Amino acid sequence: MTALQQRIGPHPDGAHLPAHHEQCLGCGVDNPHGHHLSVHREGDLVVATHVFDDRHVGAPGIAHGGAVATVLDDLYGFLLYLVGEPAVTRQLVVEYLAPVLIGTTYRLEARVDRREGRKLFVNAKVTALDGRTAATSTAVFVTVDAEHFTQARPSSAI
Numbered sequence: 001m002t003a004l005q006q007r008i009g010p011h012p013d014g015a016h017l018p019a020h021h022e023q024c025l026g027c028g029v030d031n032p033h034g035h036h037l038s039v040h041r042e043g044d045l046v047v048a049t050h051v052f053d054d055r056h057v058g059a060p061g062i063a064h065g066g067a068v069a070t071v072l073d074d075l076y077g078f079l080l081y082l083v084g085e086p087a088v089t090r091q092l093v094v095e096y097l098a099p100v101l102i103g104t105t106y107r108l109e110a111r112v113d114r115r116e117g118r119k120l121f122v123n124a125k126v127t128a129l130d131g132r133t134a135a136t137s138t139a140v141f142v143t144v145d146a147e148h149f150t151q152a153r154p155s156s157a158i
């Protein structure tokens, strides 16, 4: 079994989900520039509790929109563990409803809305602990085979 197949699971409800790989910008524990996203499964949802820090600032005190998009994109990448197949982002849409504040705790959650062939239509939201939604998102992911991930470095495997 490859490392990718092992990561894909299955994973039971409540389980902590493995990072995509150690250097992943969203979730890799060894990436010093990364968000170190920690994600678990809640039924059909993938969920993270997350705090943006000073490395991800845009306007003073406010997370950069690209950083928020990065984290949402990576969170979607955990849905592949529920789907049971690797998939990659084809389209990512973010609605920034309110500033996402540096040093503030947010709940991030994502789910698969529907599947049509290889296309996964997914959605997500970023909610402050007082219940206010700071961002919503939709995306289209497309399932791929394992060879997709060896295009850049044929000898590498994830």
Ligand SMILES: CCCCCCCCCC(=O)SCCNC(=O)CCNC(=O)[C@H](O)C(C)(C)COP(=O)(O)OP(=O)(O)OC[C@H]1O[C@@H](n2cnc3c(N)ncnc32)[C@H](O)[C@@H]1OP(=O)(O)O
Pocket (backbone or CB within 6 Å): 004, 007, 020, 073, 074, 075, 076, 077, 086, 087, 088, 089, 090, 091, 117, 118, 119, 140, 142, 144, 158
């Ligand atoms: C452990 C695994 C690691 C996972 C890491 C996750 C990290 C977080 C997520 C990411 O950051 S992924 C990185 C960013 N994304 C990419 O690098 C993907 C780059 N794009 C591609 O490689 C190709 O475009 C892709 C593999 C996604 C699709 O190419 P294909 O040639 O295989 O498919 P095609 O272009 O025919 O499109 C597939 C289907 O999607 C449809 N489609 C494309 N864009 C669409 C769109 N915007 N909305 C709706 N449908 C869309 C398209 O019409 C078609 O529908 P049909 O199958 O019904 O014909």
